[in-house]
Amino acid sequence: MKKYLVTGLLLWIPLGITLWVLNLLVSSMDQTLLLLPDAWQPERWLGFRVPGLGVILSFGVVLATGVFATNVIGQRLIDYWEGLLRRIPVVKSIYYSVKQVSDTLFSSKGVAFRKALLIQYPRPGAWTIAFLTGKPGGDVANHLQGDYVSVYVPTTPNPTSGFFLMMPKNDVIELNMSVDAALKYIVSMGVVAPEAKPAASGPRAQARIA
Incomplete structure (x- = not known):
């Protein structure tokens, strides 16, 4: 009986939440x-x-x-x-x-949230998904030695809040994953894993950020 109850909940909860959100909108x-x-x-x-x-x-x-x-x-x-x-x-x-x-x-010319990245945060050895938002500008760029990128680290399960970081370009890995798939992965707290795709070839090919 518990099996049937859980199966029914798994069907009705997503449908109910979807209808509630649509009704709210x-x-x-x-x-x-x-x-x-x-x-x-x-x-x-x-x-x-x-x-x-x-x-x-x-x-x-x-x-x-x-x-x-x-x-x-x-x-x-x-x-x-x-x-x-x-x-x-x-x-x-x-x-x-x-x-x-x-x-x-x-803007169609913007670079924000165009790429999903893999970074070590909040400490070395702990990995999370982030999004490329551009490069440091203004006086900030004058104080950073080397090539840096600006990234946004969303929180789970609410990706609208998060942290803004400026990291060395070599410390981020570009994922072969769409922004939508990465957002679903974050919102689901890792439960809904994106489809696996072959990694880019070549030395540190994943770490290259255009």
């Missing part, structure tokens, strides 16, 4: 409907609530914003808006810090 995005005037509320002229309409509205708003921001007029307005934010001390610090991170993460 849809419910949160449905709140965007509150931005519409009362007379335009879908529930008002349909007579009943339709879950998911906020998702469509959010998608439309994001898409329209992207289209607007790519033309000349939109770019000028954005520059003007950012110029105003630049004059507000506290807002300036928060806005530009978040903007730099988002630009790095979502």
Whole structure:
């Protein structure tokens, strides 16, 4: 009986959590409907609530914003808006810090989280997965002798928190593993192991970081 109970739980728990997360996302995005005037509320002229309409509205708003921001007029307005934010001390610090991170993460030209690495942390002999985020810059680079890389070490099972480290390039090993597979490996605390792939050939081929 215990075997059947565990089997049933293994089937229902992932499904239940997936449905809960989807419901949370849809419910949160449905709140965007509150931005519409009362007379335009879908529930008002349909007579009943339709879950998911906020998702469509959010998608439309994001898409329209992207289209607007790519033309000349939109770019000028954005520059003007950012110029105003630049004059507000506290807002300036928060806005530009978040903007730099988002630009790095979502820009197609960025190098953040493009490679999964294997490093020794928090002590020699203990290994963990990290992600390449770039190279040290600014005055920091002037104080580091040799070739260094910047890495992000996520925590388990919540990879949104972690540690930022600057390590010698020769001390990191580039894994033949996608970022998605590495994230699943971290979130599952090592239970969901990625598919094994043949290692790169050549001396220290795995340690080369472009």
